[in-house]
Amino acid sequence: DIQMTQSPSSLPASLGDRVTITCRASQDIGNYLRWFQQKPGKSPRLMIYGATNLANGVPSRFSGSRSGSDYSLTINSLESEDMAIYYCLQHNEYPRTFGGGTKLELK
Amino acid sequence: QVQLKESGPGLVQPSQTLSLTCTVAGFSLTSYNVHWVRQPPGKGLEWMGVIWNTGGTRYNSALKSRLSISKDTSKSQVFLKMNSLQTEDTATYYCARDLTHWGQGVMVTVSS
Numbered sequence: 001d002i003q004m005t006q007s008p009s010s011l012p013a014s015l016g017d018r019v020t021i022t023c024r025a026s027q028d029i030g031n032y033l034r035w036f037q038q039k040p041g042k043s044p045r046l047m048i049y050g051a052t053n054l055a056n057g058v059p060s061r062f063s064g065s066r067s068g069s070d071y072s073l074t075i076n077s078l079e080s081e082d083m084a085i086y087y088c089l090q091h092n093e094y095p096r097t098f099g100g101g102t103k104l105e106l107k
Numbered sequence: 108q109v110q111l112k113e114s115g116p117g118l119v120q121p122s123q124t125l126s127l128t129c130t131v132a133g134f135s136l137t138s139y140n141v142h143w144v145r146q147p148p149g150k151g152l153e154w155m156g157v158i159w160n161t162g163g164t165r166y167n168s169a170l171k172s173r174l175s176i177s178k179d180t181s182k183s184q185v186f187l188k189m190n191s192l193q194t195e196d197t198a199t200y201y202c203a204r205d206l207t208h209w210g211q212g213v214m215v216t217v218s219s
Contacts, residue, residue: 001168034206036152043201043209044152055207087152091206095167096142096154 002027002090006099012107013078021073021102023088028069032092035064035073039084047086048073080106109133111141111202111210118216119192125215129185129202136160136178141185142206143176145198153198158185192217 003026031051036044046055048064061076088099115127143155156166178185199212
């Protein structure tokens with residue numbers, strides 16, 4: 001199975017900050033990487049697909065990038081509505097596997 | 108508009124079988140795959156399995172012996188059945204079209 005190692009697990013940040021969350025894939029997954037945002041009591045919301053593409057309706061302060069087997073989600077100018085848990089997902093192979101999650105919270 | 112909604116019992120006794128239904132709207136099950144994902148309270152997401160538009164299935168090997176996914180295309184419904192439930196199976200269960208559009212989830216507690 002492909003392991004997705006996500007870091008950090010917790011990320012205290014201030015409004016207006018620029019933050020980056022990273023997932024490292026244990027095997028090649030190409031660009032078959034998605035990022036999800038999950039707020040308490042809600043289902044995951046697709047934010048980024050194809051490693052770098054913004055999903056419909058997602059603010060432009062969100063972006064995705066790739067460097068080798070490392071995939072990053074960056075949020076520029078953090079807003080209060082961005083406080084949530086973020087997960088990466090690889091969908092290159094079965095079983096699909098998620099990163100462990102990053103809880104983004106106000107410092 | 109794509110919609111998915113999970114339904115099923117909120118409480119299941121240990122060793123019993125869980126049966127969940129995912130009712131979809133806005134798309135055809137003959138054209139899209141539907142996945143099941145679960146999330147224990149306060150924990151991360153676990154992919155459980157998928158039923159492809161063709162009707163084929165693929166399961167998480169950790170659950171394979173207990174899990175079955177099927178569908179009724181005419182009723183726009185996907186079914187999950189998992190037997191021999193234990194307390195560790197307590198979770199919110201989600202169905203999702205191609206892991207892009209997700210249902211609201213249904214909380215299942217395994218307890219006597």
